[in-house]
Amino acid sequence: MLQIAIVDDHEIVRTGFREILSEELDMQIAFEAASGEDALERLRETPCDVVLLDIALPGQSGVDVLRTIRQHYDALGVLVLSGFPEERYAIAMLRNGADGYLCKDCDHEELVRAIRTVASGRRYVSARTAELLAAEVTGDGAGLPHEQLSERELQVFLRLAKGESVSDIAESLALSVKTVSTYRSRVLEKLDVASNAELAAYAIHHGLIVA
CATH class of the missing domain: 1.10.10.10 (Winged helix-like DNA-binding domain superfamily/Winged helix DNA-binding domain)
Incomplete structure (x- = not known):
């Protein structure tokens, strides 16, 4: 059973993710957190396999939380789910240790596929992020x-x-x-x-x- 943590300051977003994952027989919500500080506190007490992490959190941002996770829970999968499109943050978050990046408006199937990919120890790259990475490698994308x-x-x-x-x-x-x-x-x-x-x-x- 995959244990999933949902870290987002909007209750309606957490509820949406919870409902989606409740349909998956091999996934269970380990905990939910509305702030970076709360997420890190819960991680100390509750083991999980994948963290669904928002960037824009009150207090410690998702970037702060990601850094701490990589320092203390290196094997933990982190899938960033953001309201910002891939062009804004995806490459930066992947470069800084995220295992995947998705926009919150992704469909049900892609979210579940991304979680399974990250839980297996691999990185999940959406089609748009793959385009951005390819452009960076080939020099076609100027990059910000x-x-x-x-x-x-x-x-x-x-x-x-x-x-x-x-x-x-x-x-x-x-x-x-x-x-x-x-x-x-x-x-x-x-x-x-x-x-x-x-x-x-x-x-x-x-x-x-x-x-």
Whole structure:
């Protein structure tokens, strides 16, 4: 029996996933969580095989949760299910340790297929993500600057874009203020912007956060 965790801050989304998976005889909901902090707390107590992880969570983002999972539960499958299309986050999340990426409007069959693929220890790549990866490999796709950010840089970028201060980010991520400032400088350089306001504008323009 595959044990599945659903991590999403919208109850209606969790309910939808729960109803879909209830039709599968070999799948069971291990737990549900509405925040990153709650998800990590539940993982310490409840083993599971696959985590369905939203990116836009209150508090610790899906990027934060993914990083912690990869540090402490390396064999755990993580399937990112996001409201953002593949162009926005798929390659970045796969590069930073996700086992698959799907949009929340995917159909029932694709969701179940993706879960089974990830649970078997393989990566699930949707048709659209496969196109993006192929374009990147062949050089046909220019790629967006944020897709080149490291896992930690992406964490810091999204928090800065949401208006968090360097000191608040340092406390949340258990880093020194100097280290976060260094990451901030790298992000500014890689995205070719000069301020936090421009970081936020970039994130909104590319649909990485909601204005």
